[in-house]
Amino acid sequence: MSRLTIRTRLVLLSGALLAVLVATNFYLTQKLAVNSGRTVVAAELLKAIEEANYAQIAFGDMRYWMTDLAVSQLTLAERNAAAARQRMDQHLDKLTPWNPERIKTVRGEIAQYEELATKAVDEYANDHRVIGNSLLAQARMHSLAADQLLTSIVTELTGEAIAARERVVAEAAAATRISYIIVAAAVLAGAFLTLLVLRSIAVPLRRLVVAMDGLNAGNIAVDIPAAGPDEIGAMAQTLARFRDTLNELRETLAQLEALRGVGRAVSSTLDLETVLSLVVARAVEFSHARAGIIYDYDEAEKVFRFRMSHGTEEELASQLKAVPIHLGEGAIGHAATIGSGVQVHDLLDHSKFAIPKSWDALTRLGYRSVIAVPLTHEGHILGGLVVARREAGEVSKEVVGLIEAFATQSALAVRNAKQFEEQRRRERDLRAAHEELKAVQANLIHAEKMASLGQLTAGIAHEIKNPLNFVNNFAELSRELSQELKETIGSVAGGIEAGARADLDELFATLTGNLSKIAEHGRRADGIVTSMLLHSRGGSGERRRVDLNALIEEALNLAFHGARAQDRSFNIALERDLDASMGFVEIVPQDITRVLLNLFGNGFYAASKRRREDADPAYQPVLKVTTRDLGDQVEIRVRDNGVGMPPEVRTKLFTPFFTTKPTGEGTGLGLSISYDIVVQQHRGTITVDSRPGEFTEFTLRLPHILRGAEVSSAARASA
Amino acid sequence: MSADNIHNVILALLLAAAMLFSASAAATPEDDDTVIAQSLAEMLRAARTIVSDNQDLINNPDLGDKHLTGKVVVEQAAAIYAKGTGVDPATIDQKTRHGRLLHAMMAAIEQVMEENQVTINREGTGFKGFIPAVYARLVDEAFTDLAKGEAGAKVTAPPELIRNRKARPDAWEAAIIQTKLLDPTWPKGQSYSDTVETTGRPAFRVMVPEYYVASCLACHGSPKGEMDITGYPKEGGKLDDLGAVISITLYH
Numbered sequence: 001m002s003r004l005t006i007r008t009r010l011v012l013l014s015g016a017l018l019a020v021l022v023a024t025n026f027y028l029t030q031k032l033a034v035n036s037g038r039t040v041v042a043a044e045l046l047k048a049i050e051e052a053n054y055a056q057i058a059f060g061d062m063r064y065w066m067t068d069l070a071v072s073q074l075t076l077a078e079r080n081a082a083a084a085r086q087r088m089d090q091h092l093d094k095l096t097p098w099n100p101e102r103i104k105t106v107r108g109e110i111a112q113y114e115e116l117a118t119k120a121v122d123e124y125a126n127d128h129r130v131i132g133n134s135l136l137a138q139a140r141m142h143s144l145a146a147d148q149l150l151t152s153i154v155t156e157l158t159g160e161a162i163a164a165r166e167r168v169v170a171e172a173a174a175a176t177r178i179s180y181i182i183v184a185a186a187v188l189a190g191a192f193l194t195l196l197v198l199r200s201i202a203v204p205l206r207r208l209v210v211a212m213d214g215l216n217a218g219n220i221a222v223d224i225p226a227a228g229p230d231e232i233g234a235m236a237q238t239l240a241r242f243r244d245t246l247n248e249l250r251e252t253l254a255q256l257e258a259l260r261g262v263g264r265a266v267s268s269t270l271d272l273e274t275v276l277s278l279v280v281a282r283a284v285e286f287s288h289a290r291a292g293i294i295y296d297y298d299e300a301e302k303v304f305r306f307r308m309s310h311g312t313e314e315e316l317a318s319q320l321k322a323v324p325i326h327l328g329e330g331a332i333g334h335a336a337t338i339g340s341g342v343q344v345h346d347l348l349d350h351s352k353f354a355i356p357k358s359w360d361a362l363t364r365l366g367y368r369s370v371i372a373v374p375l376t377h378e379g380h381i382l383g384g385l386v387v388a389r390r391e392a393g394e395v396s397k398e399v400v401g402l403i404e405a406f407a408t409q410s411a412l413a414v415r416n417a418k419q420f421e422e423q424r425r426r427e428r429d430l431r432a433a434h435e436e437l438k439a440v441q442a443n444l445i446h447a448e449k450m451a452s453l454g455q456l457t458a459g460i461a462h463e464i465k466n467p468l469n470f471v472n473n474f475a476e477l478s479r480e481l482s483q484e485l486k487e488t489i490g491s492v493a494g495g496i497e498a499g500a501r502a503d504l505d506e507l508f509a510t511l512t513g514n515l516s517k518i519a520e521h522g523r524r525a526d527g528i529v530t531s532m533l534l535h536s537r538g539g540s541g542e543r544r545r546v547d548l549n550a551l552i553e554e555a556l557n558l559a560f561h562g563a564r565a566q567d568r569s570f571n572i573a574l575e576r577d578l579d580a581s582m583g584f585v586e587i588v589p590q591d592i593t594r595v596l597l598n599l600f601g602n603g604f605y606a607a608s609k610r611r612r613e614d615a616d617p618a619y620q621p622v623l624k625v626t627t628r629d630l631g632d633q634v635e636i637r638v639r640d641n642g643v644g645m646p647p648e649v650r651t652k653l654f655t656p657f658f659t660t661k662p663t664g665e666g667t668g669l670g671l672s673i674s675y676d677i678v679v680q681q682h683r684g685t686i687t688v689d690s691r692p693g694e695f696t697e698f699t700l701r702l703p704h705i706l707r708g709a710e711v712s713s714a715a716r717a718s719a
Numbered sequence: 720m721s722a723d724n725i726h727n728v729i730l731a732l733l734l735a736a737a738m739l740f741s742a743s744a745a746a747t748p749e750d751d752d753t754v755i756a757q758s759l760a761e762m763l764r765a766a767r768t769i770v771s772d773n774q775d776l777i778n779n780p781d782l783g784d785k786h787l788t789g790k791v792v793v794e795q796a797a798a799i800y801a802k803g804t805g806v807d808p809a810t811i812d813q814k815t816r817h818g819r820l821l822h823a824m825m826a827a828i829e830q831v832m833e834e835n836q837v838t839i840n841r842e843g844t845g846f847k848g849f850i851p852a853v854y855a856r857l858v859d860e861a862f863t864d865l866a867k868g869e870a871g872a873k874v875t876a877p878p879e880l881i882r883n884r885k886a887r888p889d890a891w892e893a894a895i896i897q898t899k900l901l902d903p904t905w906p907k908g909q910s911y912s913d914t915v916e917t918t919g920r921p922a923f924r925v926m927v928p929e930y931y932v933a934s935c936l937a938c939h940g941s942p943k944g945e946m947d948i949t950g951y952p953k954e955g956g957k958l959d960d961l962g963a964v965i966s967i968t969l970y971h
Contacts, residue, residue, distance in 0.1 A: 072883075074884070075881050
């Protein structure tokens with residue numbers, strides 16, 4: 001029964017009951033049809049009896065009116081008699097089929113009666129009463145005969161009708177008894193079948209209700225009846241799907257809760273490690289994975305570097321840390337390339353993209369599949385989230401979606417952390433800028449002091465320069481005189497005892513040495529005073545059109561030979577890349593020469609220093625000068641491959657009196673003066689790029705022609 | 720002028736002409752027959768009028784002897800006849816065919832009245848069925864007997880109006896009624912006469928039409944089918960419809 005659908009069961013039940021009903025009805029209908037035929041016969045007999053009675057009545061009427069006519073002679077009686085005769089004939093016509101011969105006899109008797117009675121009436125009308133009576137007596141004999149015939153017909157028909165009616169009654173009683181039996185049997189069979197069908201519905205339905213109650217009470221593990229082919233089976237299937245959906249909803253709710261927890265963590269803390277630990281742990285939990293890894297992305301080298309993991313073995317973690325994954329390589333590299341999550345269903349059977357070394361460790365440790373999702377923000381790759389499973393195969397889209405959601409949260413956390421770091425860096429920079437500003441302010445104050453001091457020192461230097469010249473000159477002269485004195489005494493040394501001569505030689509040596517030191521320090525003092533005068537003097541030359549390449553060539557030679565003059569061992573390769581099309585430039589040549597000498601001198605110094613400090617014997621100092629015509633401007637690049645300079649030095653490079661050279665080797669004014677000349681005097685720019693241990697490159701840009709307003713401004717700046 | 724008046728005027732003119740011809744010249748047989756027939760019909764109608772006028776008296780159950788004897792009726796009928804025709808029937812010579820037949824008619828009128836005195840004078844009975852039509856039929860039957868084969872009289876009618884089968888028209892009468900008297904173009908009140916063979920003898924026959932007057936309609940008027948005082952259904956007749964025909968047969 002349970003193999004049939006409820007509809008089929010009910011249809012079969014209804015069909016069975018209907019069949020019994022139809023059979024019963026058919027039987028009764030047959031019986032009724034037979035009885036109906038008999039009833040019709042009986043009814044026809046009754047009708048015939050009725051017709052015979054009516055014929056008798058009409059015949060009576062006819063006799064009455066004929067008698068009345070005989071007496072009254074009224075045409076009304078005649079017409080009534082005729083009408084009665086007509087009625088009687090009609091009734092006799094209907095009776096004829098039952099017994100034609102006897103009806104014919106009746107008609108004959110009636111016709112004779114009528115004929116005799118009519119004659120009697122006529123005789124009465126002619127006042128022949130005796131003849132009329134005689135005729136009427138004859139007519140009466142036929143009347144009696146006709147009446148007896150009709151009566152006998154009625155009697156016979158009545159007997160037949162009674163017999164027919166009794167047959168009908170007997171047949172009806174038999175049919176009723178049989179129908180009672182059939183109905184009783186049908187009721188019993190119907191009740192049994194109904195019970196059977198109800199049981200086949202109610203029992204599984206009750207189980208289903210129990211299961212639904214269990215589900216309603218939150219019992220996901222409730223036993224749901226097996227799904228049969230009927231409607232209850234369909235309900236059971238639906239209930240099972242509902243249970244599965246409920247289960248999924250629970251899981252989804254848990255996932256959402258986890259996601260909310262992650263989101264809360266992301267929004268509540270800037271501790272990236274905490275957030276990422278939470279994210280990777282939840283990702284592993286909800287993807288039913290064994291381990292999870294989070295990578296940082298190195299934009300410069302375009303590699304993913306291991307940042308942290310959850311559930312990974314020590315060996316795997318070591319392997320992941322040791323080997324970064326390149327963009328496009330492995331699951332995470334591929335996921336980052338295509339910009340969406342990637343599933344590797346089977347690590348042992350995969351060939352879509354390059355396989356990183358870490359997969360060896362993964363497969364060795366029993367991992368079979370991975371899900372990788374890039375951490376991106378606004379199109380930038382920030383890192384990656386990978387979960388690794390022991391099982392091969394595909395996980396649901398929902399799980400991938402959840403991991404992507406975790407990845408999004410992770411990306412937010414990374415972005416927040418980076419923004420926080422950026423904020424902190426900017427704060428540091430701001431603080432440094434503030435400090436630098438304070439230093440510049442101090443320098444400005446100092447420069448201001450120096451400016452006023454410069455005016456003072458210019459005068460002092462001018463005043464000092466003359467006596468210093470005297471000191472230098474007389475020191476030199478005294479050294480030469482002491483040499484001559486020594487030579488003079490040497491010519492008369494025979495007269496001097498040896499001890500005294502030794503003392504004398506020693507005194508001369510000491511005197512010569514002192515004089516040399518006086519001369520040396522005098523020159524140094526002279527240099528300092530000269531620089532002081534130059535710095536305080538400012539721009540002084542006239543602006544004119546100059547062949548810049550030639551000027552550069554001249555300054556380069558001057559600088560090189562000057563350096564060589566100070567240090568015979570100095571050497572450097574000079575490279576020139578001068579733009580011949582550059583033509584003339586309107587500048588103050590002696591000032592630009594001074595800038596160039598400063599830059600070349602610094603380049604020589606840095607290259608020499610690296611040569612001294614660098615262990616590489618193959619190092620070859622090089623200074624390269626490049627010029628370019630940029631249209632409105634000309635560009636001069638001075639690049640050396642010396643020691644370079646760190647950023648903090650670059651920021652202070654043009655600060656007056658800032659120098660990295662040892663005391664006595666630099667005044668700290670060269671680049672400051674150069675800056676003034678290029679920027680303020682010539683309305684150009686000067687920038688520097690450097691990498692410690694590699695190179696330093698100064699770039700000057702000067703306008704071809706200084707326009708009127710700029711000239712005035714530059715002149716004011718120079719003044 | 721009513722139909723009866725016209726009828727009387729015509730009859731008076733005929734009688735006057737007959738008397739004039741009898742005095743001065745021999746009349747044609749047809750003319751005699753016409754006069755005789757009209758005269759007989761007029762006498763019959765006069766007697767019937769008396770019976771009609773005395774219906775209340777006849778049907779009075781509280782009165783025994785009504786004194787409506789045959790002699791009374793004959794006298795009153797003769798008066799009516801004389802008034803209508805301007806000729807006293809007593810002046811008509813009984814030796815003539817006309818006088819003999821007219822007196823036979825008058826004798827029949829008296830005889831029938833006398834024969835029915837018991838009925839007329841019965842106390843305790845209202846309607847006695849002695850109505851003008853019955854009386855006229857009985858007078859016709861008596862006249863026919865008294866005429867002894869010389870003449871016959873009958874009050875007949877269109878077949879559908881016949882109540883007593885003794886008054887049924889014979890074939891010739893039925894034909895004349897249907898083709899002449901019921902013809903819408905037939906002049907109202909005009910009699911029809913013709914010489915035809917009747918029961919094997921040549922005879923002069925006159926058909927005198929009679930039309931319903933108000934008194935007729937009590938039994939023969941509307942509503943049709945309603946029973947009249949005699950227990951017979953009314954025919955639904957209207958005023959001036961052809962209600963009866965006095966058929967006079969004069970055998971040659």
